[in-house]
Amino acid sequence: MGLRVPARELFALAAESLAGHRLRTSLTLVATAIGVTAVVLLTALGDAARRYVTEQFASVGTNLVIVLPGKTETSGIMGSFGGTVRPLTLDDAEALPHRAPLVRGVVPLSLGSASFEYGNRSRDVYVLGTTWAYAPMRDLAVTSGQFLPRMDMRRGERVAVIGRKLQREVFQGENPLGKPVRIAGARFRVIGVLAPKGMGMGVDLDDMALIPVATGLRLFNQKGLFRMVCQAPDAASVPAVVKQVREVMMQRHDGDEDFSILTQDSMLQTFTSIINALTAGLAGIAAISLAVAGILIMNVMLVSVSERTGEVGLLKALGARRAQILSMFLAESLLLSAQGALLGVVTGVVIVYAAAGVFPELPLAPSPGWIAFVTALALAAGVSFGLLPARRAAGLAAAEALRASR
Amino acid sequence: MPADATAGAGDGARPAAPGGADAAATGAATGVEVIRLEHVTRVFKVGDSEVRALDGVSLSVRAGEYLSLMGPSGSGKSTLLNVLGCLDTPTSGRYVLDGEPVEKLTEDQLADVRQRKIGFIFQAYHLVARMSAARNVELPMIFAGVAPAERRARAREALVAVGLGHRLDHRPDQLSGGERQRVAIARATAMRPRILLADEPTGNLDTRSGDEILALLERLNAEGLTLVVVTHDPRVGGRAQRRLRMRDGRMAEDG
Numbered sequence: 001m002g003l004r005v006p007a008r009e010l011f012a013l014a015a016e017s018l019a020g021h022r023l024r025t026s027l028t029l030v031a032t033a034i035g036v037t038a039v040v041l042l043t044a045l046g047d048a049a050r051r052y053v054t055e056q057f058a059s060v061g062t063n064l065v066i067v068l069p070g071k072t073e074t075s076g077i078m079g080s081f082g083g084t085v086r087p088l089t090l091d092d093a094e095a096l097p098h099r100a101p102l103v104r105g106v107v108p109l110s111l112g113s114a115s116f117e118y119g120n121r122s123r124d125v126y127v128l129g130t131t132w133a134y135a136p137m138r139d140l141a142v143t144s145g146q147f148l149p150r151m152d153m154r155r156g157e158r159v160a161v162i163g164r165k166l167q168r169e170v171f172q173g174e175n176p177l178g179k180p181v182r183i184a185g186a187r188f189r190v191i192g193v194l195a196p197k198g199m200g201m202g203v204d205l206d207d208m209a210l211i212p213v214a215t216g217l218r219l220f221n222q223k224g225l226f227r228m229v230c231q232a233p234d235a236a237s238v239p240a241v242v243k244q245v246r247e248v249m250m251q252r253h254d255g256d257e258d259f260s261i262l263t264q265d266s267m268l269q270t271f272t273s274i275i276n277a278l279t280a281g282l283a284g285i286a287a288i289s290l291a292v293a294g295i296l297i298m299n300v301m302l303v304s305v306s307e308r309t310g311e312v313g314l315l316k317a318l319g320a321r322r323a324q325i326l327s328m329f330l331a332e333s334l335l336l337s338a339q340g341a342l343l344g345v346v347t348g349v350v351i352v353y354a355a356a357g358v359f360p361e362l363p364l365a366p367s368p369g370w371i372a373f374v375t376a377l378a379l380a381a382g383v384s385f386g387l388l389p390a391r392r393a394a395g396l397a398a399a400e401a402l403r404a405s406r
Numbered sequence: 407m408p409a410d411a412t413a414g415a416g417d418g419a420r421p422a423a424p425g426g427a428d429a430a431a432t433g434a435a436t437g438v439e440v441i442r443l444e445h446v447t448r449v450f451k452v453g454d455s456e457v458r459a460l461d462g463v464s465l466s467v468r469a470g471e472y473l474s475l476m477g478p479s480g481s482g483k484s485t486l487l488n489v490l491g492c493l494d495t496p497t498s499g500r501y502v503l504d505g506e507p508v509e510k511l512t513e514d515q516l517a518d519v520r521q522r523k524i525g526f527i528f529q530a531y532h533l534v535a536r537m538s539a540a541r542n543v544e545l546p547m548i549f550a551g552v553a554p555a556e557r558r559a560r561a562r563e564a565l566v567a568v569g570l571g572h573r574l575d576h577r578p579d580q581l582s583g584g585e586r587q588r589v590a591i592a593r594a595t596a597m598r599p600r601i602l603l604a605d606e607p608t609g610n611l612d613t614r615s616g617d618e619i620l621a622l623l624e625r626l627n628a629e630g631l632t633l634v635v636v637t638h639d640p641r642v643g644g645r646a647q648r649r650l651r652m653r654d655g656r657m658a659e660d661g
Contacts, residue, residue, distance in 0.1 A: 013548070
C-alpha cells in the first residue's frame with residue numbers, strides 16, 4: 001500500500017509537466033518571486049531602520065538620562081492648561097549633581113528656532129542653548145576655534161558655535177571665527193565650528209547654532225529648559241540614577257512628578273516597537289502579494305488539472321492510485337512555489353546588497369529570519385493552494401476522465 | 407465454441423508460454439476462464455431518469471481468446487469495456503477477473519488490478535505529449551514502483567518488440583499515427599498483463615497502418631494474451647475468432 005513511488009520520481013514527473021508549459025510556469029514563478037522579493041526587501045528595509053535608529057542612539061552618547069518638563073501620561077490637556085507643570089530651571093540643573101551623587105554631569109538644554117544672519121545672508125536654524133559639558137557628553141569636536149567656554153551656566157555671553165553646514169551655507173568659504181552675526185536679531189560672535197556629526201535624535205547638529213543656555217533662555221524669552229541631560233557613570237547604574245533624579249526633582253517640585261524621565265533604553269524600546277510594528281505591517285503587505293501568487297498557483301494548477309483530465313484518466317487506467325496522483329500534482333505546485341521562492345530570495349538579496357552599495361549610510365542587509373519565514377510561507381502556500389486542484393485531479397472518475405478527452 | 411476446444415490446457419500463469427502460443431496459432435483459445443460476468447448491470451442516472459447501459463450481461467472468456475465487441479453507438483459496449491477494465495464497477499451482478507471477484511474491491515485495489523492484469527489501448531492513443539516514447543512506456547512502471555534501471559530496460563524491450571527500437575527518444579508529435587499506436591501497445595504490455603482491451607484501436611488510422619496494428623495485436627494474442635477489441639468496423643471485428651454483438655445493453659450475439 002501507500003505511495004510505492006519515491007518522491008524523487010514524483011518530482012521528476014512534476015518537473016516534466018512544468019517544463020511542458022514553459023510560459024505558464026514562468027509567469028507563475030515570476031508572480032511568486034515578486035511576492036517573495038517584496039517580503040525580503042521590505043523586511044530588510046524595516047531591519048535597516050531599526051539598526052539605523054539604534055546607531056543614532058549610540059551616536060547621541062551613552063548612558064544618558066533625560067529629564068523633560070511635563071508628565072508624559074498627563075501631557076496634552078493637563079500639561080498645557082492645568083498650570084501645574086513647573087518648568088525645569090537652571091536651578092534644577094545646578095542642584096542635581098549636588099543632591100544626586102550618582103549623576104556624573106548635567107547639561108541643561110534650551111531650544112528655539114531663529115534666523116541666523118551674516119552680512120546679507122540669512123538662514124533659519126535651530127538654536128540650541130547648552131554648556132561646555134555638552135561637548136564631552138555628545139562627543140563633539142571643533143574643526144576650528146573653540147567650543148562654548150567653561151563658565152557659570154547662568155552667564156549669558158553672546159557667543160555661538162556653528163555647525164559645518166551652517167558655516168558652509170552662510171559664510172561660503174569665509175573664515176567665520178570672530179565674525180559678528182545676528183541670531184533672532186541679537187548680535188553674536190562666532191567662536192567655533194563643529195566637526196561634522198550628522199543627525200542625532202532628530203536634529204541635525206551640522207545645521208545648528210550652539211549658544212550658552214542662559215543666553216538661549218533670554219533670547220527666546222523662555223522660562224523653562226527644553227530638557228536636562230544627565231550622565232550616568234555606566235549602563236548598570238542607569239536605573240539608580242533615574243531613581244535619584246526622580247527623588248531630587250520631586251522634592252524640588254513640592255512632591256509633584258510634573259516631569260518625565262527618559263532613558264535611552266526606554267526611548268530605544270519605543271522606537272523599536274514602532275519599527276517592529278512597521279516591519280510587520282510591511283511584511284503583511286508583502287504577504288498579500290504572496291497570497292496573490294498562491295492564488296495564481298492554484299489557478300494554474302486548476303487549469304492544468306482540467307487540461308489534463310485525459311492524462312489523469314490515462315494514469316488511472318495504467319493503475320496509478322489516488323494518493324499517487326494527488327502527490328504528483330502536489331509535487332508540481334510545491335516545485336512551482338519552491339522555485340518561485342528561490343528566485344524571489346535571490347532577487348531580493350541581490351537588490352538589498354545593490355541598494356546597500358548605493359546608500360552606504362543605510363545599514364541595509366537581508367534579514368535571515370524573515371527570509372526563512374517567507375520561504376516557509378511560500379512553500380506552505382504552494383501546498384495549500386495546490387491541494388484543491390490536486391484533490392480534484394485525484395478524485396476524477398477514471399472512465400469519465402478518459403471519455404472527456406476521447 | 408472455440409473456447410472449449412482446448413479448455414484447461416493453460417495454467418493461467420504467464421501468457422507468453424510456448425504451448426499457449428502454439429494453441430492460439432491454431433485458432434483455439436486456451437486455458438482457464440479469465441473473465442466471468444454474471445448478470446451485470448450498469449445504471450447511470452441522467453437527471454431524473456435512469457439509463458441502463460448494461461442490462462444483465464453475462465460473459466465468460468478464457469485465457470488466450472480473441473474477441474471482438476461490436477454494436478451501434480449507445481449499445482453499451484464502451485461501458486462493458488470500462489467494467490471489464492475495472493475503470494467502472496457494475497451496479498449489480500458479479501464480475502470475476504482471473505479468479506478474483508472485483509465488485510467489492512476498493513479504489514486502490516482496483517488500481518492495482520488494472521496495473522497488473524489489464525492493458526488498455528485507445529483510439530486516440532492517449533500518449534503524454536511532453537514525454538518521449540520510452541518515457542510513455544515507462545509510465546505504468548513508475549507508478550508500479552519498478553526501479554529506474556529495470557524500467558528503462560523493459561521499456562526499450564517493449565518498444566523493440568513493437569518495431570520501434572529506433573524511435574525511443576521521439577516524442578509523440580514526431581511519430582506517425584501507426585507508430586503512436588505501437589507506443590501505446592508497448593505501454594499496455596509493459597506490465598505484462600493478462601488481458602488487452604482495445605477500444606477502436608484502428609479508428610484513427612488509415613487501412614494499412616490499421617492492418618499493421620491489428621497484426622501486432624493478433625501476434626500478442628497468439629503469444630497468449632487475451633484480446634478484446636471494441637470496434638464499429640465489421641472488417642476489424644470480423645477478424646476475431648469470437649464475435650460479440652451488443653444492442654440496448656444486452657448481448658445480442660455471441661459466436
